[in-house]
Amino acid sequence: MLVEKNVPLQAFNSFHIVAKAHALVRIASEADLHALLADPELRASPKFVLGGGSNIVLTGDVKALVLKVELMGRRLLMETDKAFIVEAGAGESWHELVAWTLAQGYLGLENLALIPGTVGAAPVQNIGAYGVELQDRFDSLDAIDLQTGQVFTLHAAQCAFGYRDSVFKHGAGAAAVPDGAVAGGHQVLGLKDRALILRVRFALPKSWKPVLGYADLDKKMAEHQCAQPTAQQIFDWVCEVRRAKLPDPQVIGNVGSFFKNPTVTPEQCVDIIARDPKVVHYHLADGSVKLAAGWLIDSCGWRGKSVGQAGVYEKQALVLVNRGGVDSPFGATGGEVMTLARAIQTSVYERFGIRLEPEPVVV
Numbered sequence: 001m002l003v004e005k006n007v008p009l010q011a012f013n014s015f016h017i018v019a020k021a022h023a024l025v026r027i028a029s030e031a032d033l034h035a036l037l038a039d040p041e042l043r044a045s046p047k048f049v050l051g052g053g054s055n056i057v058l059t060g061d062v063k064a065l066v067l068k069v070e071l072m073g074r075r076l077l078m079e080t081d082k083a084f085i086v087e088a089g090a091g092e093s094w095h096e097l098v099a100w101t102l103a104q105g106y107l108g109l110e111n112l113a114l115i116p117g118t119v120g121a122a123p124v125q126n127i128g129a130y131g132v133e134l135q136d137r138f139d140s141l142d143a144i145d146l147q148t149g150q151v152f153t154l155h156a157a158q159c160a161f162g163y164r165d166s167v168f169k170h171g172a173g174a175a176a177v178p179d180g181a182v183a184g185g186h187q188v189l190g191l192k193d194r195a196l197i198l199r200v201r202f203a204l205p206k207s208w209k210p211v212l213g214y215a216d217l218d219k220k221m222a223e224h225q226c227a228q229p230t231a232q233q234i235f236d237w238v239c240e241v242r243r244a245k246l247p248d249p250q251v252i253g254n255v256g257s258f259f260k261n262p263t264v265t266p267e268q269c270v271d272i273i274a275r276d277p278k279v280v281h282y283h284l285a286d287g288s289v290k291l292a293a294g295w296l297i298d299s300c301g302w303r304g305k306s307v308g309q310a311g312v313y314e315k316q317a318l319v320l321v322n323r324g325g326v327d328s329p330f331g332a333t334g335g336e337v338m339t340l341a342r343a344i345q346t347s348v349y350e351r352f353g354i355r356l357e358p359e360p361v362v363v
Contacts, residue, residue: 090120
C-alpha cells in the first residue's frame with residue numbers, strides 16, 4: 001500500500017476540473033484496505049471514496065484521504081431457477097460490465113448501457129435509464145466498514161434504494177435501513193463516508209423480457225421495423241441515443257445529467273400544464289408525475305449559456321459541460337459549475353415553482 005501525496009485529480013473526475021488530493025491510496029485488493037486500517041493515523045483520517053469520478057463536482061483540493069477504488073473481477077457466481085447471479089468488483093467499468101454480461105448471455109442490464117462510472121458507484125446512485133434502475137437487477141453487495149474493518153453484506157431492502165438515492169448517500173441517522181442491517185457490529189443508519197463497496201452482485205432474469213415504452217426506443221423500433229427487439233439491439237440503440245444526446249466525457253468534461261427529474265402531484269402538473277401545455281411529463285405508477293428537468297431548463301432559455309468556462313450543453317440542456325478542454329489547466333472550476341447550477345435552479349423555480357436537485361456529489 002502506497003500513500004501518494006498531492007495527486008492531480010483532473011484525470012480522475014469526468015468534469016476534468018483541476019484539483020489535487022492531499023493524499024491518495026489506490027485500493028486494488030481487500031488487503032490494501034486492511035493495511036490502511038491497520039495504520040492508526042490513516043484509520044483516523046477522514047476519507048473520500050473515489051470510483052470513476054463521473055458523479056462529482058470538485059470545488060477545491062480534497063483534504064480527506066482519497067481512496068481510489070480499483071477492485072477488479074467479474075464472474076458468474078451462481079444460478080438459481082429464475083436468475084443468473086453475476087458478481088463484479090467495485091472498480092470495474094459499469095459499461096464494460098454491461099457489454100460483458102450480454103456477451104455471456106446474461107440479459108437485463110442493456111437499458112443501462114453507456115452510463116459512465118464504476119460498478120461500485122452504481123448502487124450508491126441507484127443508477128437508472130430507459131425504464132430500468134439498478135435496484136431492479138440488484139442482488140446484494142459486500143462492503144467494508146472503514147471504522148472497524150469489518151466486511152458486511154447488504155441486500156436490496158437494506159440499501160434503502162430511492163430515485164438516485166441509497167443508504168450510501170446519507171450520514172448516520174439520516175436514512176434508516178430496514179431489516180436491521182449490521183455493519184461493523186452496529187445497525188446501519190447511513191453509510192456515507194463510512195463504508196467502501198467491494199463488490200456487487202446482480203440477479204439477471206432467465207425469463208427475459210425487453211423493457212420498452214420510452215420515446216427514444218419507440219423511434220428506434222419504428223426505424224428498424226422491429227416490434228420485439230433483442231437485448232443486444234436495445235443495448236446498441238441505447239448507446240446510439242446516448243452518444244447522440246450526451247457528450248463523451250473524454251472529449252468534453254461533464255457528469256451526464258446534472259439535475260434529477262423532479263416529481264410533482266397530479267394537481268401540480270395540471271397547474272404547470274395550464275401555464276405551459278408543452279411541458280414534458282410522465283405519469284408514474286404511484287400516481288405522481290415526473291417532469292423532464294432538461295425541458296424545464298431549456299424552456300428557461302439556458303441551452304448554450306455559460307458562466308466562465310462552465311456551460312449548458314447545446315444538444316441537451318440537462319447536461320453541464322466544461323468548455324475549457326479535458327487537459328487544459330484553464331478549464332471550468334467547480335465554483336463556476338455550481339454558480340451556473342444555482343442560477344439554473346433559481347430560474348426554473350421562479351418560472352415553475354419547482355426546485356431542481358443536483359445529481360452529482362459536490363466535494
